Each structure stands twice: as structure tokens, then as C-alpha cells.
Amino acid sequence: MANKNQFELHDSRLGTVDEKGHRVYLFPEEVKGFWRTRREIFYWFLIFFYLILPWIYIQGEQMILLNIPAREFSFFTYKFYAHNAPILIFVILGFLFFIGFITSILGRVWCGWACPQTVFITSIFLKLEALIEGKPRQRKKLNDSPWNKEKIIKKSLKWIVFTIVSLHISHTFLGYFVGTHHLVSVSFQNPAENFTLFSIMLFLTALFLLDFGWFREQFCIIACPYGRMQSVIMDDNSMAILYDEKRGEPRRQPGMKPNEHGDCINCYACVKACPTGIDIRRGVQLECIACTNCIDACDDIMVKTKRPKGLIRYDTQSNMEGKGRHIFSFRNIAYLIVLIGLLIGFIFSVSMSQGITTTVLRGPGTPFRVQSDTKTLNHFQIVLEQSGDIKTHNVKFAIEGVDKENYEIKMQRNPFEFTTTHKRQNVFIVFDNSILEKGSRKFTFIITDLDTNKVIKKEAVLVGPTK
Structure with a gap:
């Protein structure tokens, strides 16, 4: 059976599909308000x-x-x-x-x-x-x-x-x-x-x-x-765009006198303005994106028909039912507590990273380069950063965990000046293959701020040929 109105759809059918399930392209009416x-x-x-x-x-x-x-x-x-x-x-x-x-x-x-x-x-x-x-x-x-x-x-x-x-x-x-x-x-x-x-x-x-x-x-x-x-996050105390059934019903039908219907004149202005094609009068729906087009469209009709605005409005289901609105429900408080906890964790993590902080990264390209039958080179990038007041720091690199005669650090300068918020320092280590065990060897970078005597230790791994 054909519908009386193209906007009057069955409850189980979306406004964006026809009776055969094909897409219906929407052209929402422009609204002002x-x-x-x-x-x-x-x-x-x-x-x-x-x-x-x-x-x-x-x-x-x-x-x-x-x-x-x-x-x-x-x-x-x-x-x-x-x-x-x-x-x-x-x-x-x-x-x-x-x-x-x-x-x-x-x-x-x-x-x-x-x-x-x-x-x-x-x-x-x-x-x-x-x-x-x-x-x-x-x-x-x-x-x-x-x-x-x-x-x-x-x-x-x-x-x-x-x-x-x-x-x-x-x-x-x-x-x-x-x-x-x-x-x-x-x-x-x-x-x-x-x-x-x-x-x-x-x-x-x-x-x-x-x-x-x-x-x-x-x-x-x-x-x-x-x-x-x-549906999981919202409850009856959450704000939503709602249709006031007490004011609007019964909707106007052909042949009705003004005193026989509610404020809703069944003009479908709210449906025509909806970008997802829903009828807000059916209640809160998954397709509603709360864009407020239906509110402005309905308010415009209410003004023209000399009725009070707000037949469709921002409100809570609880308030619509006359129970009042409770802003801080258990659900709201639970989200707020988690938010506060995350904020405290964020502030603590940031504060712990103040001053000079370092990160050891392996250099781009192959993990190692064979220099000779007995020597191998590893490339590292030491990322230094400082926050707060930017100061000049003299920084020196060294390593421990490997005997001095078995390695050599190659840099442009060591120590060097660190004067910016961020610096990526290339460090090359040439070492004897004899120190490797199954192709790798753990060691520790010793990064010393000579101005404050602050020492930062970072573990790393030397890699090379397995034989």
C-alpha cells in the first residue's frame, strides 16, 4: 500500500532507502535560526x-x-x-x-x-x-x-x-x-x-x-x-534533541479543527531539513547526529503559526517526563573520575620528563656495517631534548659494559654543546667482533651533563655478524 506522504515511513525503514532497499539521495532543506x-x-x-x-x-x-x-x-x-x-x-x-x-x-x-x-x-x-x-x-x-x-x-x-x-x-x-x-x-x-x-x-x-x-x-x-x-554512553539525563509529545500530539490531520490537534501541524519541516532523513518525532534514533536543523525548522513554523517555540528542542528524556534533570548521575561521575585520573597521570608523566631527557635510537639503514674482518660499525642517534628555560649544556658521551680497548666512539665533537629544545646527535661505535655473543652485545650509554654533573644511563645493544 502506498504511503499517504513520502515522508511518512514505516518504523522499520530508513529515510535514505526506498521500499526495495535502494539508496534515496537526500536534499535537506536549508534552515536559518x-x-x-x-x-x-x-x-x-x-x-x-x-x-x-x-x-x-x-x-x-x-x-x-x-x-x-x-x-x-x-x-x-x-x-x-x-x-x-x-x-x-x-x-x-x-x-x-x-x-x-x-x-x-x-x-x-x-x-x-x-x-x-x-x-x-x-x-x-x-x-x-x-x-x-x-x-x-x-x-x-x-x-x-x-x-x-x-x-x-x-x-x-x-x-x-x-x-x-x-x-x-x-x-x-x-x-x-x-x-x-x-x-x-x-x-x-x-x-x-x-x-x-x-x-x-x-x-x-x-x-x-x-x-x-x-x-x-x-x-x-x-x-x-x-x-x-x-546507547551505552547516554541515559535519560543526557541532553538530546527531542520532540515534545505532550505539546505536539495529536498531530494535525486533514479535516481537523484547530482545537482538535496539538501544536504539531504535521508539516514535515523537521524531516525535510534532516541531513540523515529521520523523523525526530519518533524519538532518539541512531541516525540522529544532533545537528539542530529540525529545531530551527520547527521553531520557524511555530512562529508562523503563532505558537511557542520549543516543540522540538534540546532537553533530557527525564525532564520531558516531568522528573527533572540530574546533571551528575553515576555515569557522569564515573567518566569525570577517569578523566581526572588521566589528567593527573599526564601531568606527572610530563613533569618527570623535565630537564634534559634522552632517547637512544638505532640509526637509519642497515643495523651494522662490516669495517674489516675484525671490526664492525653501529650507528646510533641520541635524541636530546630540554623543556622549560632553555640553557646551554655541555654534554659528553661514553659507554660502559665493554672494555675500552675493544671499541671507539666516533663523533664530530665529544663533549659538545646542547643549546636548543631538541637535538639529534649521531654516534658511531666501531668495535671488535670478538665482544659479540651470537651477534649481539648489551652495553650502556653514559650521557653526562658536565654543567650539572647529571648522569643519564641508557641501555642499548651492539649488533654484528654472527660469525
């Missing part, structure tokens, strides 16, 4: 932050740089290395539990206000699509029409513009990992000279292009795990 204005301002702040941040340098260092090959991570003048894994774990877990804490109080505010999927699609891709193809109804008409000259031109132009935008987004994303200055320099080189980086750029561009330009709401509905976690 209190929440949309504030979201757009916040969206553009996030976009500006994303695009500008990797170009900010402090003391010659990129503010945020995640240099995975070098195992070096820079955050606002502070550097983390592979040995700082506990600090990075605190950061990652802190972010996850912060999202959980915020969700337990404010619901899916991440999806509606900060998720890159929502931000880029709403602020850039939908705006460009409207500029080229027109308003939602015009876009739907164009999409349903047979291929003709107008459709080919508009669709081609749209995807060309989408590709340019996706290229910019992907290059900025790479800038966080390879460095913006390096990225600019390789952009003017032959792609074959940086084939791996070029391939990653093409993959990211294609990913952003298909996701933001075509897949869109399907990612939120099908692929995103966050929507499926909300």
Missing part, C-alpha cells in the same frame, strides 16, 4: 583552525607535527618521542573519555558540532553544491532528470570543484604528518621522486571526495561506530 547561526560560526572556526594550525611555527618548529617515520611528535613546542608512549596514551585515552563525558551530559554534541564529516559537508560541500546546482528542490529535480547538456555541465563543474577542495583538505592533512614546508617543496617536484607521499595524497583526496561529496550521511548511518555507542 538560532542554532544554525551558532553552528556555522563554530564550523568556520574549526575549519580555520584546521587549515592554519600546521602553518604556525614557534622557534622554527611546527606547532603540531606527527612525524611518524622519525617517531617524533610535536605539540605546541613540546616534543614527544617513541619512548613517551605513556604520555601519548594519556592524551588518546583522555580524548576518548572526554568525548564520553561530554556525550553523557550533552548527548551527540560531537556529531552535530565538531565531527569533520558534519563540518566539511555542511559548511563547504553543500554550500558549493547549492551554488552550482541551486536550492534543494532544484537539485532534486536535476538529479531525477535525464542526462542532458545542463545536467552534464553542472554535475561536471560540481565534481571538479569538489576535487579541488578535497585536494586542499588532503594536503593540509598531510602537512600535519610530513611538515608543511617539506610538503610545499615536494609539491613542485616530480611525483615519481616522492611516489609514496604522492600515492597517499591521491588516496586521501579520493577518500575525502567520495565521502564528503557522495557517501555523506551513509557514513553516519552505516560506518560510524559513535552512533552505536550512544
Whole structure:
């Protein structure tokens, strides 16, 4: 049986699929209002932050740089290395539990206000699509029409513009990992000279292009795990976008008099404005990304029909049922306690890394080089860093665990001056093969700060031929 209204769907059917399970492309109506204005301002702040941040340098260092090959991570003048894994774990877990804490109080505010999927699609891709193809109804008409000259031109132009935008987004994303200055320099080189980086750029561009330009709401509905976690994180005291059934029901039906129905006039403005095609009047749903479009669309109708705003609003299920709202439930407090614990752990880990800290890394390339029948060379990189007040330190390297006559340290200077926040010192050790046991020998680097007499010991391993 056909539905009375195309927006009146069976409870078990999504608005993004037809009766045969084929995808229904959505063209959400544009809305204006209190929440949309504030979201757009916040969206553009996030976009500006994303695009500008990797170009900010402090003391010659990129503010945020995640240099995975070098195992070096820079955050606002502070550097983390592979040995700082506990600090990075605190950061990652802190972010996850912060999202959980915020969700337990404010619901899916991440999806509606900060998720890159929502931000880029709403602020850039939908705006460009409207500029080229027109308003939602015009876009739907164009999409349903047979291929003709107008459709080919508009669709081609749209995807060309989408590709340019996706290229910019992907290059900025790479800038966080390879460095913006390096990225600019390789952009003017032959792609074959940086084939791996070029391939990653093409993959990211294609990913952003298909996701933001075509897949869109399907990612939120099908692929995103966050929507499926909300039922675990949220409870009746969590904020959500809710429809006030007491005010709205019964909805207006044809032939009803004004005093026979609630405030909901069944105009479907909330459904038409939804980017995931749901009817918010069915209650909290996995597909809802809390974008507030339905609130502004409904408030606009309420103003026109001279009814109070807030038929659809931010509220809690508990408050809707007249039980009031309890902000700090057991769930909220549990998330908060974990967050505080992670913060304390992070501060403690950072404080323990103050002053001169060192990391011993094996040099790039082969693990050892045979110098002669009896001699082998190992290459190490000693990473030194200092935080707080940057001072000049005279540093000397030595090793213990191997007899002096069986090895030689080769460096440009030893001792040497350490005057920056970060220094990667190359150290070469030439040793007699006789000290090896089954191709290896443990030893200890002795790193001495001659100005403070502070001694740092780091274990390492010499490797060489097994015979």
C-alpha cells in the first residue's frame, strides 16, 4: 500500500532507502535560526583552525607535527618521542573519555558540532553544491532528470570543484604528518621522486571526495561506530534533541479543527531539513547526529503559526517526563573520575620528563656495517631534548659494559654543546667482533651533563655478524 506522504515511513525503514532497499539521495532543506547561526560560526572556526594550525611555527618548529617515520611528535613546542608512549596514551585515552563525558551530559554534541564529516559537508560541500546546482528542490529535480547538456555541465563543474577542495583538505592533512614546508617543496617536484607521499595524497583526496561529496550521511548511518555507542554512553539525563509529545500530539490531520490537534501541524519541516532523513518525532534514533536543523525548522513554523517555540528542542528524556534533570548521575561521575585520573597521570608523566631527557635510537639503514674482518660499525642517534628555560649544556658521551680497548666512539665533537629544545646527535661505535655473543652485545650509554654533573644511563645493544 502506498504511503499517504513520502515522508511518512514505516518504523522499520530508513529515510535514505526506498521500499526495495535502494539508496534515496537526500536534499535537506536549508534552515536559518538560532542554532544554525551558532553552528556555522563554530564550523568556520574549526575549519580555520584546521587549515592554519600546521602553518604556525614557534622557534622554527611546527606547532603540531606527527612525524611518524622519525617517531617524533610535536605539540605546541613540546616534543614527544617513541619512548613517551605513556604520555601519548594519556592524551588518546583522555580524548576518548572526554568525548564520553561530554556525550553523557550533552548527548551527540560531537556529531552535530565538531565531527569533520558534519563540518566539511555542511559548511563547504553543500554550500558549493547549492551554488552550482541551486536550492534543494532544484537539485532534486536535476538529479531525477535525464542526462542532458545542463545536467552534464553542472554535475561536471560540481565534481571538479569538489576535487579541488578535497585536494586542499588532503594536503593540509598531510602537512600535519610530513611538515608543511617539506610538503610545499615536494609539491613542485616530480611525483615519481616522492611516489609514496604522492600515492597517499591521491588516496586521501579520493577518500575525502567520495565521502564528503557522495557517501555523506551513509557514513553516519552505516560506518560510524559513535552512533552505536550512544546507547551505552547516554541515559535519560543526557541532553538530546527531542520532540515534545505532550505539546505536539495529536498531530494535525486533514479535516481537523484547530482545537482538535496539538501544536504539531504535521508539516514535515523537521524531516525535510534532516541531513540523515529521520523523523525526530519518533524519538532518539541512531541516525540522529544532533545537528539542530529540525529545531530551527520547527521553531520557524511555530512562529508562523503563532505558537511557542520549543516543540522540538534540546532537553533530557527525564525532564520531558516531568522528573527533572540530574546533571551528575553515576555515569557522569564515573567518566569525570577517569578523566581526572588521566589528567593527573599526564601531568606527572610530563613533569618527570623535565630537564634534559634522552632517547637512544638505532640509526637509519642497515643495523651494522662490516669495517674489516675484525671490526664492525653501529650507528646510533641520541635524541636530546630540554623543556622549560632553555640553557646551554655541555654534554659528553661514553659507554660502559665493554672494555675500552675493544671499541671507539666516533663523533664530530665529544663533549659538545646542547643549546636548543631538541637535538639529534649521531654516534658511531666501531668495535671488535670478538665482544659479540651470537651477534649481539648489551652495553650502556653514559650521557653526562658536565654543567650539572647529571648522569643519564641508557641501555642499548651492539649488533654484528654472527660469525
